[in-house]
Amino acid sequence: MKRTPRDQAESERRITRRGLILAGAQLGVVGILVARMRHLQLEQSSEFRLLAEENRINVRLLPPPRGRIFDRNGEVLADNEQLYRIVIVREDAGDVDEVLARLARLLPLETEDIERVRAEIYRRSPFVPVTVAERLHWEDVAEVAVNTPALPGVNPEVGLSRVYPLGEDFAHVVGYVGPVSDYDLSRIENPDPLLQIPRYQIGKTGVEAKLEDALRGRAGTRRIEVNAVGRVMRELDRQPGQPGADVELTIDAGLQNFVQARLGRESASAVVLDTETGDILALASSPSFDPNKFVRGISVADYRALTDTPLRPLANKAVQGTYPPGSTFKMVVALAALEEGVIKPEETVWCPGYKELGRRRFHCWKRGGHGHVNLIDSLEQSCDVYYYEVAEKVGIEKIAAMARRLGLGAQFNLPLSAVARGLTPDKDWKRRNRGADWLIGDTLNAGIGQGYVLASPLQLAVMTARLASGRALEPRLVRRLGEAEQPPAPARDLGIDPGHLRLVRRGMLAVTNNRRGTAWSSRVELAEMKIAGKTGTSQVRNISAAERESGVLDNDEVPWEQRDHALFVAFAPYDAPRLACSVVVEHGGGGSTAAAPIARDIMLAALSGGMPPLEAYPAAQRREIGDRLRALNLRQYRNGEDGRGRSRA
Known part of the structure; x- marks a missing residue:
């Protein structure tokens, strides 16, 4: 059917309108694209030009400066160069x-x-x-x-x-x-x-x-x-x-330097504690090493020299080393017995030089015996037979409980590598770990700090600080972390009869200040620096009956690794204790000859705040000691300079 002119005109009008709408939409899209292209090409051209050149904008991490480590007086122990x-x-x-x-x-x-x-x-x-x-x-x-x-x-x-500007002095504490x-x-x-x-x-x-x-x-x-x-x-x-964050330690760099120098090249360790706060003022292990070598890349030869020696310079003996505490453990046994009421202070024990148990003899260190000894005498002269008898009476469970109360067998929470727990054995421990029952002979050995008993120098220092203060002090190494003060942990009362503690302290005073005391030669003449202590000698080899009959070999007659360990613990001043100390000399022989003289020098240095005053020593010893002190390789002070009279506590 033929369309009329009117229909034809209407159709053309509709087509034109649709075309205009479509064209407008197309123009809008093109406009948006043009605007976007203009933004990218003009406003962001510089950034995309860089990106176009194979992603030439790189992001790099910036390592922050490492926090520094200081001693208690602000001396730098670890720095950044x-x-x-x-x-x-x-x-x-x-x-x-x-x-x-x-x-x-x-x-x-x-x-x-x-x-x-x-x-x-x-x-x-x-x-x-x-x-x-x-x-x-x-x-x-x-x-x-x-x-x-x-x-x-x-x-x-x-x-x-x-x-590490102080090198070997802090290698075991600060690390690397x-x-x-x-x-x-x-x-x-x-x-x-x-x-x-x-x-x-x-x-x-x-x-x-x-x-x-x-x-x-x-x-x-x-x-x-x-x-x-x-x-x-x-x-x-x-x-x-x-x-x-910067870290401030409790350690005194000057005292640490003195302790490290005084230990010399011995395989030894020492710890000094503040008996008021538990602050560790010195913690030294010898021989030491230069931590800077590890930072810069230690040579094979240098590393082999550190690992191929029996002196173990890489080990922090002060906290990692555990040793039979020997006679330094006798205060623990004495307190356990006093608290249980199984002995009285004036009650005596006859020491003929041994105690018989069945067919076995447990020997005293003094072959001829000590005769009749009471509590004070037993500590003063370190009679073993007295403690065999007392240990048998009180039993291992009470001894172990007292040892733990005094800090032995505890793994202290310190920022140091491999802090040892030591060993405070009891009947249950032996059943679980050895599959055997506890024997009376085990108790007798434990009574003189031998057998299964093990303690670190740090634990022995804590034990001595608790004996001196009567409080359950916790050792502290960090005073400040960043801006945050690290306060000492509250120290509760030990719960031990103060009279019993006074008796044990009197016995320790007799060790260093009575002529029959085992550390009489390491006494201090100045009353305000009077030291109370206890010697210890722990065996590392079994002595056969045949050797006892023919005569026990002296330490210098056997190889170094078979010689006894030498120990000494002390606190000072006796009347108002501020410091406690422990010294262990591996295979050093007797505690009175090897460890006690070192501990005395350390305590006098800590109390005086500088070189130990010669007037504190017996007159006959002053020349020899003066020569020895002057020969020390000290960094900060000599002959009383730099802080003489300032207490490091």
Whole structure:
């Protein structure tokens, strides 16, 4: 059917309207695209130009400065020093082997250095910088910087590294840092991104390791622009990290230096405690080592020298070493018996030189015996037979309970590596660990600090501080962490009869101040510095009946590793105790000859705040002791200089 003119006009009008709508929509879309293109090309052109050049904006982590460690007087024990290093980024380097070959012409790189970098660079993400060389001279860094156009991906950097200005004095306390290892990463559930940086240093031992999280701080970032050949053009943005927290320890660096020097090259350890607060004023282990060598990369020869000696310089003997406490344990047995009422102070025991139990003899250290001895005499002369008799009466359960009350068998919560628990045995312990019943002979051995009993020098110092104060002091090593003060733990009363404690202290005073005392030769003449102590000698070998018949060999007649350990514990001043001390000399022989003289010097140094005053020694000993003290390799003070008269407590 033919359409009318009117219908034709209406149809044309509709088509035109639809066309206009469609055209308008198209123009709108085009307008939006043009506007967006203008925004990208004009307003964001500089940023996209950088991105177009192979993603030339890099984000780098900024390691924060590690927190420093100080002694109680503000002396720096662990610091940060500036160093220059060269790093390479794989994704920027292109041909890594070629770049390393060029770099080797500029730097003193050995073949093993290049192999290490090559192995490390392919184990890490391509954007992670890998350290090629560090601790470089400025001239080397400048030469690399000049040649960076020919060394894509290579960047000179200024960083920080740990340094220990007091070296050996604090190696066992502060510890040291070293590069993060795969083993370190495997022990951490959610590793900090900082730890992924190759050769990033973390604490390995001591306070450095135990307070790692606080000392490390938090990483910062920086965005840098680099050109097509890898040269850094400019820094776009920097977000500084959070520095690690500083740590203040309770230890006095001057006293620590004296103690370390006085121990000399002996295989020995010593601990000094403040009997008011429990602060550790000195904690030394000898021989020591230079922790700076571990930071810089210790040589095979140096490491072998530390591990191939029986003196064990890497071990912190003050907290890791455990020893039979010998006669220093006799105060524990005496207090257990007094508290149980099984002995009276004036009650005597006959010592013929041995105690018979069945067909076995338990010998006293004095072959001919001590005769009749009471409590004070037994401590003064260290009679073993007295403590065999007393231990048998009181029993191992009461002895063990008293030992634990005085701090033995406790693993103290200190930021140090491998703090030992020691061993305070009882009947249940032997059943669980040895599958056997406890015997009376075990009790007799425990009564003189032998057998299964083990204690660390730290525990012996805590025991002595508790005896002196009558309170359950806890040792403290950290005074301040960052801005937070670390107050001493409240020390409750031991719950021991004060009269019994006074009796034991009187016995300890007799050890060093009565002519028959085992440490009479280590007495102090000044009343205000009077020391009360107890000697100890612990066997490390069995003495056969045949040897006893023919005569027990002296310590200097047997190999070093078979000689007795020498121990001494002390507190001072006697009338108002402020300090407690323990000294252990491995295989040193007798406690009275090897350990007591060291402990006396240490206590006098701690009480005087400087070199021990010669007038505190018996007149006949002063010349020899003066020569010995002057020969010590002391860092801070000599002959009373730098702090003489200032108490280190």
